[in-house]
Amino acid sequence: MFVFIGGEWGISTGWATSGFFLDIARSHNGAFFYTEHRFYGDSYPIYNWEVDGFRYLSADQALADLVYFIEYQKQNTPGLRNSTVVVAGSSYAGSLAAWARIKYPHKIDIAYSSSGPLHAKADFPEYFAAVEENLRLASPTCPQLIRRAMADAIQLLETQEGAATLSELFNTCEPLKGPVEPDRSYFLTGLSSPFADVAQTAGPGDLVAECERLENNTGTDLEKLAEYIKPLQYCIWTYDLFRDYYSETYVIGSMRTRQWLYQTCTEFGWYQTQAFGDTFKVDLFYQLCSDVLGEQFTSSTLQAGVKRTNLFYGSINPKVTRLITCQGTADPWHTVGLQNDLNDHAITIIVNGTSHSADLYSVMDSDPVELKQARTRIMDTISAWISEIEGGVKSTTK
Structure with a gap:
């Protein structure tokens, strides 16, 4: 059987x-x-x-x-x-x-x-470290370009004017709020997640092709990143949009994000952090757990769940x-x-x-x-x- x-x-x-x-x-x-x-x-x-x-x-x-x-x-x-x-x-x-x-x-x-x-763990920076290494093997200049673009995005997020520039450049679904957390960190996850997706599922030669598509774009590093990301999605979600949508409790077809968020908030963690530099930390995901599922879901709740998972299994x-x-x-x-x-x-x-x-x-x-x-x-x-x-x-x- x-x-x-x-x-x-x-x-x-x-x-x-x-x-x-x-x-x-x-x-x-x-x-x-x-x-x-x-x-x-x-x-x-x-x-x-x-x-x-x-x-x-x-x-x-x-x-x-x-x-x-x-x-x-x-x-x-x-x-x-x-x-x-x-x-x-x-x-x-x-x-x-x-x-x-x-x-x-x-x-x-x-x-x-x-x-x-x-192995369950709340903070999982090793994930993006592996993504970056895979990209480096495909093209040594590829992760360097992404790092520079992320650094430029972080600098622009320090002001409301810079955030407005990023909103237009990356076509966010709602205007960014500038240096306000967790909006700032959540936006940075949207810039890095496409590379996580392609690295996880890549076949032979796929990462070489993806790096070529990124690096062959025109403009600054940030503009190249924007041209790479925009065709992948209608618009980039903001934190508020994610929070509000996944806080709904009615059954939405085959949607899985609310259920999976619950499991990660209570059992596993596996939150992929520090993508291409010191960009966003695990605190973002602790807040997501509380804002979407309820204030009783704290970092302590998750740490206890992670400990239990590793102890039991x-x-x-x-x-x-x-x-x-x-x-x-x-x-x-x-x-x-x-x-x-x-x-x-x-x-x-x-x-x-x-x-x-x-x-x-x-x-x-x-x-x-x-x-x-x-x-x-x-x-x-x-x-x-x-x-x-x-x-x-x-x-x-x-």
Whole structure:
């Protein structure tokens, strides 16, 4: 029984009809399932998004849902009663896969975590440090240009006149307020987030192309940055617009930001700070938690939640077996994932140059050799563990 775990998104047929984990399931003639996380997509147990209802939104509850689902299928699907259970997930769902094996080893036999962050932390400057290094490898002058542009933006934000110039240059949805916090810091996140997005998902050569698109623009460094960003979005949100929109408690289609903000404010943090210099700090996100969710959500609330997450699930040193994780060095999230094997049956594979969950996609002839080797090792390891569980040859795979 192979279960692909959904994360902070609405599931679709994509991962149920293609992908590497489906290939593994097919190689074992396994039953394949794709589960949706509570409160995301169409799977919400309440009819509004009041904070009081979000008390049912947590990794703990998601794992309990997963185990309940597995037990239900074992009892009601012919042929599954005594099946070996293999779970997998990407990103936060990759964390859930690992945590499912840690918390429910009597129900989950094998876990495969792709790009799953396992160490919770409020302040996460390592993310943008990795983004900047990836850009530097693509073009040494690219992150330097971004740093200069960010410094110019920070200087302009010191006055109302400068803020007005930035509002026009970057097409903000509402006028900026100048040096007023948190408006100032939130605007700077809008200038840096496009680079976080492209670095996390970049394929071979993508960052080179993005840096060329930035550097080939005309004008000052700040004007080049503006010309790069403006085609990516209709307008750049201000802090007030974000706060007001995501403070609404009615269910808005498949929107996920309010739910995910709640989880980061109570369990994980992972707030990406200090992008391309001393630009914005974690205090911005502490205030977002309070302003959007309520004044009871403070930095102390988050720190207690982070401590609990790491205590319950073991951070980067969990006591676990039959767990395999895969991280790409081009993925900024790998800095809070497992870096080394924990034991002979808890294995971490690091793939140089690949991005977020690149290992989960279907095999292509154009894949880098190291990625192909990683997939082979993942499949062989899971197959060996299945054989071991079901009475076959004892696994010697490491």
